[in-house]
Amino acid sequence: xxxxxxxxxxxxxxxxxxxxxxxxxxxxxxxxxxxxxxxxxxxxxxxxxxxxxxxxxxxxxxxxxxxxxxxxxxxxxxxxxxxxxxxxxxxxxxxxxxxxxxxxxxxxxxxxxx
Amino acid sequence: xxxxxxxxxxxxxxxxxxxxxxxxxxxxxxxxxxxxxxxxxxxxxxxxxxxxxxxxxxxxxxxxxxxxxxxxxxxxxxxxxxxxxxxxxxxxxxxxxxxxxxxxxxxxxxxxxx
Numbered sequence: 001x002x003x004x005x006x007x008x009x010x011x012x013x014x015x016x017x018x019x020x021x022x023x024x025x026x027x028x029x030x031x032x033x034x035x036x037x038x039x040x041x042x043x044x045x046x047x048x049x050x051x052x053x054x055x056x057x058x059x060x061x062x063x064x065x066x067x068x069x070x071x072x073x074x075x076x077x078x079x080x081x082x083x084x085x086x087x088x089x090x091x092x093x094x095x096x097x098x099x100x101x102x103x104x105x106x107x108x109x110x111x112x113x114x
Numbered sequence: 115x116x117x118x119x120x121x122x123x124x125x126x127x128x129x130x131x132x133x134x135x136x137x138x139x140x141x142x143x144x145x146x147x148x149x150x151x152x153x154x155x156x157x158x159x160x161x162x163x164x165x166x167x168x169x170x171x172x173x174x175x176x177x178x179x180x181x182x183x184x185x186x187x188x189x190x191x192x193x194x195x196x197x198x199x200x201x202x203x204x205x206x207x208x209x210x211x212x213x214x215x216x217x218x219x220x221x222x223x224x225x226x227x228x
Contacts, residue, residue, distance in 0.1 A: 031214060
């Protein structure tokens with residue numbers, strides 16, 4: 001019973017392609033996030049959604065478009081992939097503020113653009 | 115805005131001994147939270163410990179404890195009785211009172227020698 005799951009775990013694709021990463025959480029949380037971890041292991045927030053509404057967009061290129069069909073899902077679609085998009089992408093979720101501020105992470109998706 | 119700095123890229127410790135990881139942060143918020151996350155080679159992000167800024171008492175979780183110095187904006191992690199399974203990257207992170215975004219430090223790799 002995985003709490004935060006991502007698919008796929010590995011994704012290898014060519015420059016210029018469009019790809020999606022899916023994220024689902026079964027914790028009943030109302031806030032979900034996407035983080036990017038680069039080759040130097042540096043982690044940075046990309047997006048945050050609360051109850052399906054975008055609340056944080058950290059100057060991410062327009063080629064990245066998150067979509068939240070419901071509170072339990074936050075997918076990341078990337079258009080026209082570039083070499084620099086190669087990274088590990090983590091989905092995370094957190095409960096309503098009054099229940100805590102911890103973020104629970106998925107296993108990550110390693111994206112390799114060739 | 116928040117910044118988090120980890121000045122030690124790598125630390126080595128003998129099994130059963132103690133190691134301390136440094137973290138300094140800066141924030142304009144009066145209420146905030148601090149965290150240590152562990153990332154083993156499996157790349158899963160695991161919450162180790164959290165500290166509420168308004169609490170003076172240092173958090174502890176089994177062999178893990180923090181030294182929170184609010185005036186100095188310092189938040190170090192002590193791992194006691196180190197075990198081989200403690201070998202991982204450790205990330206210090208901060209979030210504001212809303213808890214809707216984690217800002218991470220660059221990470222410290224911990225090596226445990228048998």
